[in-house]
Amino acid sequence: MPCIIAMAKQLIDTYVAELPPTVQKAVHQSTATTTQKRYQLLGDDFTDSDALRKLAGSIRQHTLEHLDTYLAQAEESLTTRGAKVHYAVTAADACATVTDILRTAGITKVVKSKSMVTEEIHLNDYLANHGIESVESDLGEYIVQIDGDHPSHIVRPIIHKTRGDIARSFEREGLGDYNDDPETITRRARKFMRGKYLEAGAGITGANFVTADTGRLVLVTNEGNSRFCLAPAKVHIALVGIEKVVPSDADLAVLLNLLGRSATGQQLTVYTEFINGPRRNDRPSGPEQMHVVFVDNRRTEVLASDCKEILRCIRCGACLNVCPVYRQASGHAYRSVYPGPVGAVLSPLLAGDKFKELADLPKASSLCGACNEVCPVDIPIPDLLLRLRHRAHEEHVPSPGTPPMAGFALLGSHPLIWRSAMTFGVAKDYLPLDKMPVPYLGSWLKTRTLPKWRGGKFRTWMKSRHGNNGGNGK
């Protein structure tokens, strides 16, 4: 991407320019490999995986457009099975609800399973400020936590870190002398986390899906950490975005089959857990209390917008993996919890009155459409990006990095001027364009060579063609 580095005008470009080449290479390699695995598995398993994506999209869209019904039904089903349901309008409300539950239960130590909504509401910081120790149990999320860093990928939070980085962090945290062998790193985390699981009073999780008719909370992990969070702990708190509801178990057959394949190229994620209430009295393990906190945090605003389709998202990360911009820029360039194409849509929408600060993200796309092609719920991401660009324009958000197009608008809307330009355009071949005092042109030409002028030929060709066909244009 040397041309982007040279221009370095859009905010995302400055991140790309600062990204170490090793990280860029690692991100590119790993996203390309996952994309290939996904493609291979879907092709091997389904004659028409597109039809399945469209069906999944329709299930999700239907749910969203009847969210009041399904959310109420999910609440009833969960309550019937002994779970306590809470609602939180804002991120701060959600954090306060969790803290209240923990205080009432007298809990000061919790373990967490990976959840994007808890990232979104900055739950760990809130808990730490309220004297509650919260430990991330997913290996990647744990490393992000001890480094005071942020995840750079929805599924692979430390895609931007090398084994050397991790070994240094573990050494600093007293988990052993420097050792960058991935197996040793994993064993050390296993040992450390054992103690945390056994002493934690509560396990905090997100949810991949919640079924309305049966009240099942579905969690998928490869490491088994969500299961561990829900074995010794006395209290389970699940933070769930209100859009995570699906009508029934039968819909899960479609969604689970697509989620594992899209996210990691697996038929199914290793652990698929269906939680249907607190443990029953005669059982030795499992939480005695189950709390489900449904979080809005501006999702109802998104639902009211012309970008509501983004709420179909099942957080598989396939759009990140395939995106040519994400592959070059990595996740932190998106300056928000959700990176990549989904983030370029969702992050500005969830930003509320800070929309302007993230309004550049929808522009950081070539609109190539690959994100839509891989999306397991068929979200028309390029269309949504265009709608957000339009919104930024309407709200007069300045647009650095976009060259002024007034000259082209003049040419394009006046046939006479256009025709003259086509005739005289050949002059460009003889002008020292790279020396001209137009910054955009200069930086563009640093890495490109313009072809010889060929403008104006189309009209001549069209006229001759017209003549040859007796004037009827056929």
Place this chain on the structure above:
Amino acid sequence: MTAREKIFADIKSALAPLPEREARPTVPHGVADPQWLSGEVDNLALFKKRAKAVGTLCFDTPGGCVSWLFEQQTKLVFLPEELASLDAKFSGVVKLTHAYTRAQVDEIDAALSMAHGAIAETGTIILTDASTPDRLAALAPWTHIAVVRKDTIHRSVADALAAMPDDPNIIWVTGPSKTADVEGILIQGVHGPGVQACLLI
């Protein structure tokens, strides 16, 4: 206005302007079955094939299972009461315990538990609180062996979802615990078992 009332009011006003709403799509049973599934005639054979593909070991006899545990130099094996029928085969070959206490979490390096069932399509083992009372015992030891009755193997993910038992915790286990968080390198045994096995009876 409570948080609940506000959220529902906001959802309703967000949806009110929609001229029409997306109809509920028909989701035919098996619509997401892989295309090769129809060519498979034997659930047991398919389960074994798929289990192998995801890294789950399969034992056909208790004898085979216990000799493997012996070869692995397993220190202490947890055999729950409900599997007491296997006692005779196991005792004398490996050291057994019938109690799973928190104090022994680090000592017990292998545990057996009864599975609720399995899924042939994906080589998945299904555990429930009813079948496997102690969640920790099926998770913390390095080796977990789920005892699967051959007549409880579902053909597909869709079949398993259509026959979900009434249980507060159902977990599908498709291979050993794994991560690829560190530079994309696959490592098994992160939090859960590094070796996932099943004994078919």
